[in-house]
Amino acid sequence: MRDIIVKIALKLGLYKRLVAIDTWFINRKKNRSFTKNGEKTFIYLDEVCRNAGVRMIPIFGTQLGLFRDNGFIPFDNDIDAAVLDTDRPDNFVEIMRKAGFRLETEFFFKEDGRVVIEQYDCNGVHVDIFNLYDYSEMDWYCYVGRRHEFKEWKEANQTDGFPCVIWPFVKCDMVEKEYFGHSFYMPEKTEDWLRGVFGEDFMTPVKGWTVGERKTRIIYPKERLYRKCHQC
Numbered sequence: 001m002r003d004i005i006v007k008i009a010l011k012l013g014l015y016k017r018l019v020a021i022d023t024w025f026i027n028r029k030k031n032r033s034f035t036k037n038g039e040k041t042f043i044y045l046d047e048v049c050r051n052a053g054v055r056m057i058p059i060f061g062t063q064l065g066l067f068r069d070n071g072f073i074p075f076d077n078d079i080d081a082a083v084l085d086t087d088r089p090d091n092f093v094e095i096m097r098k099a100g101f102r103l104e105t106e107f108f109f110k111e112d113g114r115v116v117i118e119q120y121d122c123n124g125v126h127v128d129i130f131n132l133y134d135y136s137e138m139d140w141y142c143y144v145g146r147r148h149e150f151k152e153w154k155e156a157n158q159t160d161g162f163p164c165v166i167w168p169f170v171k172c173d174m175v176e177k178e179y180f181g182h183s184f185y186m187p188e189k190t191e192d193w194l195r196g197v198f199g200e201d202f203m204t205p206v207k208g209w210t211v212g213e214r215k216t217r218i219i220y221p222k223e224r225l226y227r228k229c230h231q232c
Contacts, residue, residue, distance in 0.1 A: 030077040033124030038072060041125040042079055043182045048099040052089060055174055055185045057082040059130060059142075060197060066179050067190050068203055075207055078126040082142060085133050096120060101127065104231040107145045109223065110161070116143040116225070132169070139168040145225045153227065161224030168217050169193050 042062075049056035058066055060080040065073040089095070093103060100122055107117040120127040135141035146163045148156035156162055172189040187193050194202045199214030211218055 030124075030126055034072075034077040034126075037123035037125050038077075038079070039180050041123045041127070043180060044099075044122070045079065045081060045101070045127060046182065046184055048096065048101070049083070052092065052095045054083055054087045054089070054092070057084075057132075057174065057185050057187065059193075063186070063190065064194055064198060064202060066177070066184070066186070067194060068205075070179065073205070078128060080128050080130070082130045082132045084140070085131050088131065093118065102231065104229070106228040106230070107143070107162075107164075107225045108228060110226055115228075117145060121231070135166075135168050138171060140171055141166050141168045141219075143167075143223075143225065145227075157227050161226045164221065164223060164225045166219040166221055167197060168219065169196065 046056045057063075058080065059082040061073055061076045061078075062080040065071055065076060083092070096118075097103060101120040102122065103118060104121055105119040106115045108115045116131050118129040120129065130142040130144070132140040132142050143164050143166060146165065147153075148160075148162050151159070153162075169187070170189050170192045172187050172192075174185040175188050176183045177186045178184075196217035198209070199211075199216050201214070
């Protein structure tokens with residue numbers, strides 16, 4: 001039924017409006033779950049990773065909330081976490097599954113099958129895991145997937161895939177910081193990481209933030225990502 005509605009919306013030029021409505025309902029549900037279970041799921045994620053010998057590094061909006069607001073951003077509704085590729089065991093997905101994190105989606109490159117992002121659900125909380133790779137002697141980097149320029153996601157997945165961006169992060173030691181009564185790994189150069197993503201004004205809250213004209217470290221590669229959906 002959903003596919004039929006999508007096809008009709010595409011023909012009528014209403015697809016973007018349909019996506020906006022669908023996103024609103026999804027976010028409403030995510031907001032409720034995150035308010036109830038976000039903190040305990042975040043702590044549990046760190047515990048699971050530590051037990052596996054993995055440093056879970058808060059990143060993007062989650063990192064910003066911890067550093068600036070000493071908690072979560074008020075209008076955020078998911079957890080963004082990074083894992084160093086050199087830390088990650090081969091059975092990481094299985095470790096997460098056994099711990100109760102349900103794998104929903106993987107973003108990968110068709111050329112080599114490399115998975116760069118995993119999306120999980122635990123306690124109704126959405127968790128994004130971004131793999132950090134060596135970019136240079138000075139930086140790590142991760143990929144972030146974006147919506148297709150105009151195609152519905154299933155059609156995009158079967159054809160030219162999805163655009164993505166690269167975010168570089170300066171290499172540094174990880175230090176332990178306490179939030180929610182729990183110790184988390186944070187980059188020693190957290191301010192550099194945040195400035196590279198959100199720009200010089202990262203300490204100013206902005207609802208509906210976009211890169212816009214801000215000076216950041218974002219890179220737009222020609223590579224395209226594809227999705228493998230486990231719960232679609």
